[in-house]
Amino acid sequence: MYPEIEPYEHGMLDVGDGNLVYWEVCGNPDGKPVVCLHGGPGTGCSPGMARQFDPEAYRIVVFDQRGSGRSLPHASEFSTDLSVNTTGHLVADIERLRGHLGVERWMVFGGSWGSTLGLRYAELFPHRVTEVVLVAVTTSRYQELHWLYNGLGMLFPEQWARFRRGAGEGATDLVEAYDALLNSPDPEVRVKAATDWTDWEASIVSVHPDHKPGPRMSDPRWRMAFARLTAHYFRHKVWLEDGQVLRDVGRLHGIPAVLVHGRLDLQGPLGTAWELAQAWPGAELVVVQGASHAASDPGMGAAVVAATDKFASRR
Numbered sequence: 001m002y003p004e005i006e007p008y009e010h011g012m013l014d015v016g017d018g019n020l021v022y023w024e025v026c027g028n029p030d031g032k033p034v035v036c037l038h039g040g041p042g043t044g045c046s047p048g049m050a051r052q053f054d055p056e057a058y059r060i061v062v063f064d065q066r067g068s069g070r071s072l073p074h075a076s077e078f079s080t081d082l083s084v085n086t087t088g089h090l091v092a093d094i095e096r097l098r099g100h101l102g103v104e105r106w107m108v109f110g111g112s113w114g115s116t117l118g119l120r121y122a123e124l125f126p127h128r129v130t131e132v133v134l135v136a137v138t139t140s141r142y143q144e145l146h147w148l149y150n151g152l153g154m155l156f157p158e159q160w161a162r163f164r165r166g167a168g169e170g171a172t173d174l175v176e177a178y179d180a181l182l183n184s185p186d187p188e189v190r191v192k193a194a195t196d197w198t199d200w201e202a203s204i205v206s207v208h209p210d211h212k213p214g215p216r217m218s219d220p221r222w223r224m225a226f227a228r229l230t231a232h233y234f235r236h237k238v239w240l241e242d243g244q245v246l247r248d249v250g251r252l253h254g255i256p257a258v259l260v261h262g263r264l265d266l267q268g269p270l271g272t273a274w275e276l277a278q279a280w281p282g283a284e285l286v287v288v289q290g291a292s293h294a295a296s297d298p299g300m301g302a303a304v305v306a307a308t309d310k311f312a313s314r315r
Helices: 087-101 113-124 142-148 156-166 174-182 188-204 218-233 244-252 270-281 302-311
Strands: 009-016 018-025 032-037 056-062 105-110 127-134 257-262 283-290
Touching: 009 087, 018 270, 018 302, 032 087, 032 113, 105 113, 113 127, 113 218, 113 244, 127 270, 127 302, 142 174, 142 218, 156 174, 156 188, 174 218, 174 302, 188 218, 244 270, 257 270, 257 302, 270 283
Parallel strands: 032 056, 032 105, 105 127, 127 257, 257 283
Antiparallel strands: 009 018, 018 056
C-alpha cells in the first residue's frame, strides 16, 4: 500500500436532520477524484483507507457516514436519533458532499457494507460515476443478512452460541432482538449487547488464526456506535427491496469496475461477487486466493492497489 499521508483539507458538512458529516481530502488536489465508502455500517473511516490510492494520481475523498467516526451526533450516544440514518440518507449525503467539494464526476470505492452503499449510489447517480472499485462485495440481499447472523453459525458454532444467548431467551429474530437491546434505556443492557454483537463480528471476519482485531474493537464508544448502527440497518433490511441492488445493476452499463473478493470470505461468500460480475459486463472479478473478509488478509492489499492503479490515469 502507499505511504500514509495527511489531509490537506477537511471539515464538517451539515447534511440536515441535525447531522454533521466529517470529511477530508488528501493526495493531489488536481488528481482524479475518488470517494471512499467505509464498511459497517458504523465503522467510520480507518486511518489506512487513503493508502490504497496513488497520492500523486488521486484526489482522495474520505468521510465518516452519519453517526460514525468523527461525524456528529455519534451513534454511541443513546439520545442520537437513528430514524434519520438510513441508506437513502447516506446516498443523499454522498451526493451533497460531491456538490460541496465541486466534483463533477468521481470514482466510487467501497468495502463490505460500503460496496452495497457504493452500488446504490452509482445506480441512482450513474452520470456522476466514472469507475467503481469494490472490496469484499456485498449487496445486502435478505439471504446475505440471514447468513451473516444465522447460517454462519454452522461454521462458528461456539461463537454463535454465545451470540445467540446474548439475544435473550426466546428471541427468534436475532438482529431485531439485538436492536431492541441496543436501544434499551438501561445502559448496562446496551453495553452488554454491544459487546456481544462486536465479539461475534470479530470472530467471523477472518479465517486466519493469527488475525488480530483492530484497536477500535477495544473502544467502548466505537463498539456501541458500530453495534447500534449495524443492527439498525440490518433490522430494516437496509431499506431496500430484496435483491434490488442486483436487479438495478443494468443502470451501470458503460461504467467499468473491479470487484476484489477473498476466496475464503465466509462473512460474505464469493457467490455474491460472482453474481454481480455476471450481471455487469463492465466488471472484472479479482479473486484473492486464501483471503477472507478482512482487508488485512494476505494478498488483499496488493489486489486492491492493483485495482485502483488500473484506473489512476483514466480520464
